[in-house]
Amino acid sequence: MKKLLPLLILVCLVYNVKAQEEQPSPILFIYDASGSMWGQLDGKTKKEIASEVLATTVGNLPEDQNVGLIAYGHRNKSDCNDIEYLVALANKSKTKVTSAVKAINPVGRTPLARSATMAIESLKESNTKATIILITDGIESCDGDLCKVITDAKANGIDFKLHIVGFGLKEGEKGQLKCATKAGDGTYYDANNAGGLGEVLTAATTETVDKPNGNFSIYALKNGKPVDAWVKPKHSVSKKDLRGARTYRDTAWVYLPPGTYDIEVKPLENSDIPGTTITVEMKKGDVKHQDVSFDGGILEVATTNNGKPWDALVKMYDTTNKVVASTRTYGKSKKMEVPAGHYRITYSALNLKGLDINKEVGDVEVKANATKAIFHDFKSGVALIGVTTKSGELIDATVNVHDKTSGKNVAGNRTYTSKSSNPKEFLLNPGTYEVRVITLGAHKGQKSTFTITVKQGETVEKTITF
Known part of the structure; x- marks a missing residue:
């Protein structure tokens, strides 16, 4: 027992020292x-x-x-x-x-x-x-x-x-x-x-005093001004994530043991500008710094219909055909912030039917720290299609509108038997259309096909009687 006592004392001392070392x-x-x-x-x-x-x-x-x-x-x-x-x-x-x-x-x-x-x-x-x-x-x-x-x-x-x-x-x-x-x-x-x-x-x-001081710092900028960004390091070989940091519009430090790291840096200030990844090799005793620039520009888009504000979806594609930004105009001009470069822009009009509701514009250049404004004006006219009996009774019917040249169906709806929907209103691109009507309900089974021409800014009305 006497021989064991010194050993027990030693074990207790080691345990206490270890506990003290681990105490934050x-x-x-x-x-x-x-x-x-x-x-x-x-x-x-x-x-x-x-x-x-x-x-x-x-x-x-x-x-x-x-x-x-x-x-x-x-x-x-x-x-x-x-x-x-x-x-x-x-x-x-x-x-x-x-x-x-x-x-x-x-x-x-x-x-x-x-x-x-x-x-x-x-x-x-x-x-x-x-x-x-x-x-x-x-x-x-x-x-x-x-x-x-x-x-x-x-x-x-x-x-x-x-x-x-x-x-x-x-x-x-x-x-x-x-x-x-x-x-x-x-x-x-x-x-x-x-x-x-x-x-x-x-x-x-x-980020306590017990942690090793950072040895790699990053300063993120956008168009020459500091920007808040996440900094996320990962070991290039093992793919193990290391503790990251956030710049808060200032310099952010991370600690990187010797090795090679892929560091993702992503801006956080409501920007469509994507993050970037940099690769850094650290050796024992290294202290390094790198500025990361997210220089970008703004594309301001607007859509109109017959010269009046109109709702549309707008998308920006980079040179690899990847969508880098998108917006909906809601009849107002909208801004999208993206990296400087050349883009393909597509517009898709909402609440408008025809073959010209989509528009594509290629090679739109957005320059760093600048705003590029573009817009597209859609064209439309109104077609009112009514279905009644000879005595004026409203008839429920399906109405399908086809482009006359291509035969493509561009719009369809029902007239029902309400004055609010019969005649049925169709907002269409200017052009010539073939309209096919099939009656429903009490007057089921009757058909009619006719041609109408829709002109920009004008209303054409056609009532079919059975």
Whole structure:
């Protein structure tokens, strides 16, 4: 037994060391409790939205995940030092965090730099590394320099990753925040509603300080401007998917071990521009970057009938005959954004019958960062076909309209016995047609065939009597 004791002690020590190694580093939220959090988005205060979404995010974290919470601006309206460590880093209780957030009453200012300093000092004192996630709906209001605080902390060897979630911020307010996340090896995320906040908080809590820093970055552009895009790497040989990233109109980083990878990059901003795939070879120690351009143009289409707005389906085909974009005009001009290039365009008129309801236009060039406008005007006339007895009684009958030259059936319907449908109206391309009528109901079995000529913009009426 005495011989076994040292062995048991050794096993316990190894187990404890392994458990410590697998323990994820803490996540520390810095929560905005400034007075502006009473502002509304989608009919709810930002405080309500942030509290609910943060509760869901924290609740979904692993059981062994330590979660801390710092809040600023929750006690004093004008005090730049109103910053409090509400939940310590050693905390594992998710409820403790969510309860603390729910009880917060936003009243104060936005001391971002001082809040970050408190967070960093706590890491330094406890010799702990952590993922810091700062949620703010405003910019620094206490003369601090958040970017400098983060830069200096990194230079002093403090181990952390900083993500910032800008909640309802305007474009001109993001510069210092993006600077700080870049210095903090993290990501700046935009959120403008509850769904967006939930999405970015989930992303931020998965991109932790424990994960290796990205070694391959992508910046996606469209016509010279940054565009939000998904980045999805896959090993070229094993086809194994690796963790991807999203650009959020900024630089996105992914970690690629040595090897060759096919990286799919797909724009996300309601564009018909397809994604692209790039191939990258990574060697040990490599750090690489690539810009991906989705330069495209706009094809603006419109359809008319006799010069008046008309509903139609429009499709764009590339040089391989693949449909790259489609739309329905609904009598209005519609825009389709596609890569620069040459296309074949087809129009199909709706609620119009004849042999000329489809139109094709070849070799339409769409140039990058430009709009090409085209339209097509269909032609039509009206044919009114009625069926009655000699005494004027309306007769139900089938009416089939055939193109006179080709014999092709282009339209068909029934007259019924209602004044609203007898005579039956047919909107037809100009031309000569053979009309075949067969009676139904009480007058079943009688037939008539006749020829009519439809002219553009005119109405021709023919009543058959039995």
